[in-house]
Amino acid sequence: MAKYIFVTGGVVSALGKGIAAASLGQLLKARGLKVVLQKFDPYLNVDPGTMSPFQHGEVFVLDDGAECDLDLGHYERFTDTALAQINNLTSGVVYETILQRERKGEYLGRTVQVIPHVTDEIMRRIKLPADLDSEIDVIITEIGGTVGDIESLPFLEAIRQFRLDRPVEDTLCVHLTLVPYIAAAGEIKTKPTQHSVRELRSIGIQPDILMCRAEVSVPDDARRKIALFCNVPVESVINAVDVPSIYQVPLEFHRQNLDTQVCQRLGLDVPEADLSDWEKMVSIILNPPEHVKIAVVGKYVELKDAYKSISESFVHAGIPNHVGIELVWVDSESLEGRDVGERRLEEAFEDCHGILVPGGFGDRGIQGKINAVRFARERGVPYFGICLGLQVALIEIGRDVVGLPMANSSEFDPAAEHPVIDLMLEQRGVTDMGGTMRLGAYPCMLGENTLAVSCYGDSEISERHRHRYEVNNEYRGQFADHGVVFSGLSPDGELVEIIELPDHPFFLAVQFHPELKSRPNRPHPIFKAFVAAAMKHKFSASNTATVGG
Numbered sequence: 001m002a003k004y005i006f007v008t009g010g011v012v013s014a015l016g017k018g019i020a021a022a023s024l025g026q027l028l029k030a031r032g033l034k035v036v037l038q039k040f041d042p043y044l045n046v047d048p049g050t051m052s053p054f055q056h057g058e059v060f061v062l063d064d065g066a067e068c069d070l071d072l073g074h075y076e077r078f079t080d081t082a083l084a085q086i087n088n089l090t091s092g093v094v095y096e097t098i099l100q101r102e103r104k105g106e107y108l109g110r111t112v113q114v115i116p117h118v119t120d121e122i123m124r125r126i127k128l129p130a131d132l133d134s135e136i137d138v139i140i141t142e143i144g145g146t147v148g149d150i151e152s153l154p155f156l157e158a159i160r161q162f163r164l165d166r167p168v169e170d171t172l173c174v175h176l177t178l179v180p181y182i183a184a185a186g187e188i189k190t191k192p193t194q195h196s197v198r199e200l201r202s203i204g205i206q207p208d209i210l211m212c213r214a215e216v217s218v219p220d221d222a223r224r225k226i227a228l229f230c231n232v233p234v235e236s237v238i239n240a241v242d243v244p245s246i247y248q249v250p251l252e253f254h255r256q257n258l259d260t261q262v263c264q265r266l267g268l269d270v271p272e273a274d275l276s277d278w279e280k281m282v283s284i285i286l287n288p289p290e291h292v293k294i295a296v297v298g299k300y301v302e303l304k305d306a307y308k309s310i311s312e313s314f315v316h317a318g319i320p321n322h323v324g325i326e327l328v329w330v331d332s333e334s335l336e337g338r339d340v341g342e343r344r345l346e347e348a349f350e351d352c353h354g355i356l357v358p359g360g361f362g363d364r365g366i367q368g369k370i371n372a373v374r375f376a377r378e379r380g381v382p383y384f385g386i387c388l389g390l391q392v393a394l395i396e397i398g399r400d401v402v403g404l405p406m407a408n409s410s411e412f413d414p415a416a417e418h419p420v421i422d423l424m425l426e427q428r429g430v431t432d433m434g435g436t437m438r439l440g441a442y443p444c445m446l447g448e449n450t451l452a453v454s455c456y457g458d459s460e461i462s463e464r465h466r467h468r469y470e471v472n473n474e475y476r477g478q479f480a481d482h483g484v485v486f487s488g489l490s491p492d493g494e495l496v497e498i499i500e501l502p503d504h505p506f507f508l509a510v511q512f513h514p515e516l517k518s519r520p521n522r523p524h525p526i527f528k529a530f531v532a533a534a535m536k537h538k539f540s541a542s543n544t545a546t547v548g549g
Helices: 017-030 071-079 091-103 114-132 153-164 191-203 220-230 246-255 258-265 276-286 304-321 342-348 366-379 388-402 451-456 473-481 525-548
Strands: 003-010 035-041 088-090 138-143 171-178 209-214 237-241 290-298 323-331 354-357 383-386 407-409 418-423 438-446 460-467 469-471 485-489 496-500 507-510
Touching (some): 003 017, 003 153, 017 171, 017 246, 017 258, 035 114, 153 191, 276 304, 290 304, 383 388, 388 418, 388 473, 388 507, 451 496, 451 525, 469 473
Parallel strands (some): 383 507
Antiparallel strands (some): 418 469, 438 485
16 A cells, blocks of 8 residues: 655745655655655646746656646656656646536536535545556655645645545655744744644644755754644754755755654655765765856746756766766847857857757747857857757758758748748647647657767667657758758658767757756766767867967
């Protein structure tokens, strides 16, 4: 029988419930348990796929094509597991499911209500992973939002009912709360945590463990005060202090015996966690012997969470290369203008050892990305394009190399004279938003003697996608004649997945999103190779400067 852990948050949002849940999952997995994590979001959207990155951050895509909250990325990275659609639930899905049943007459004419129908559906989804896989030992369910929000009440009520129906040793509630530090007074304030727990208890849920998010470590006297007024043992008041790397969090929790407490409370008799490899990994992250600078040219750079998986993939890639990566965020709109001066580009990429253009939608900032591609191609700077980064690379090469000055994507100009990037055939005429893209994992065949195959070490791969537009096959011959290598194709050869330029230190662009499959203990091979190329470029530039001096 599976055990169930619920992670809730209080006082304010964005405290890091996802990191806390993922870290606990990693610790329990390190003890030999099979752990699955899931995220329940109270918003009414069916999924975050149609939401602006500025509203919700990155949309994380799973193998089965589910568009999910970015916290599922943390779950996969920390526990090195592949999740699925069932691991992310929103209020929108809950109500959609219930209303479909009502329209079919499945409620036999009864009044459909939040209790019991909504809460019953939430409880069904809580245990669904265990129903589908009897080998699961622990299910960790994170509830989005903050205790006290109207939207989250049905989820919290479902947890109350769920815990009531099970033995006390089968469920556990972990509450993450803010403990603010007032710098002017030099004091930690516990009152917000007390009020947050009181709110949770008023619903009928007594937290078993409190995680106290704070800028500084919560002193023992404050922990004792929190324990007294929140009705938990003092050892169950866990410090969740700010740390330089999120990958330190499991180690900090383990140091405070969090995993031991959880296992004891749930009656899990398992060995101690072996975190030696994780400790070595964190040591390299915190103390890299070298550093490189990578420019990320995007349109959502004001919100770093829009590129969360990319930034984490660089952390992962730095580990085997024994290097720290400094990301330089470049707003693509600042490079706009087809005739933008070389001096502006040189200023933007000064001291950068590689350039990455990530994915995105819409035509804002596109010319700036195209200018960044041209700079990397002409200056021999390692270039890595992801999704839209492949498309703008082909547009730039088409205009400046192939001899198609009006090359463009039909996404940006439906009447383009040379639509080297065009809408997928099956998407033409589709007007509904959401679920209309090529989503999820697709196989890809790699060409022999290519940079792509040297990165992967295999000729057949599988990667996750999220896009509507593809390389227009009518132009493939012209690009090939001018040196572009289509090194990755769909098994039927109809869809271009990877392009590269052989006469360049490192110029590779992919149609998929490799950042979605990178793990700290298994860095993605392209990110790993790109960082190695950036290191080589750095030392080459340094040696050239030395010789010139």
